[in-house]
Every structure is written in structure tokens, then in C-alpha cells.
Amino acid sequence: MKDEKLMAHDPLSDADAILSEEYYGRRQKPAAAGPKPARPTHYKVICISMYTRDLEELDAKVAELKRRGWTKANKSQLIRLALSQIDLDKLGTPRQ
Numbered sequence: 001m002k003d004e005k006l007m008a009h010d011p012l013s014d015a016d017a018i019l020s021e022e023y024y025g026r027r028q029k030p031a032a033a034g035p036k037p038a039r040p041t042h043y044k045v046i047c048i049s050m051y052t053r054d055l056e057e058l059d060a061k062v063a064e065l066k067r068r069g070w071t072k073a074n075k076s077q078l079i080r081l082a083l084s085q086i087d088l089d090k091l092g093t094p095r096q
Contacts, residue, residue, distance in 0.1 A: 058075055058078060058079075059075070061078055062074060062075055062078055065078070
């Protein structure tokens with residue numbers, strides 16, 4: 001084979017670099033020395049599981065609140081409202 005037909009650079013020779021940068025994401029450069037910004041302490045992000053029917057009902061209630069003018073209503077606010085209004089002393093004994 002003639003030399004002019006050979007590739008000057010084999011693109012697959014950099015497979016690790018290609019995967020680590022393009023596929024897995026570029027590595028973060030170390031942050032400049034200094035204090036890290038403080039995380040908020042007045043709330044936490046959590047993950048809970050709910051039945052799809054309950055989520056549909058929650059979404060419907062949020063949509064209705066928005067229809068009534070509460071444009072910033074969301075699921076978290078509605079759950080917090082429900083928590084603030086529940087009276088545990090009025091709940092019956094659980095069936096087991």
C-alpha cells in the first residue's frame with residue numbers, strides 16, 4: 001500500500017479518551033481553591049413513591065388550583081398543606 005493512502009492518525013487509538021470525554025462526560029476541572037458555597041439547610045430534596053392513581057389525583061388538584069388563579073401551585077405545596085392540616089388524634093386504629 002502506498003504511504004499517501006495510509007492514515008496519518010488512527011482515530012480508534014484514542015478510544016479511551018473519546019469515551020471518557022464524549023460518552024461519559026467531560027471531567028470537571030478542580031474548583032478554584034476557596035470555600036465551597038453553603039448548601040441550603042431549610043429544605044431537602046427527597047424521593048417518595050406513590051400509586052399512579054394518587055399522583056393523578058395530586059396532579060388534578062394542582063391543575064385545579066392553577067385554574068383558580070394559584071399560578072405557582074405545585075405538588076410539594078399541596079402535600080405540605082395536607083400535612084399541616086392532618087390531626088393524628090382523629091385517625092382510627094389501623095387494621096392489621
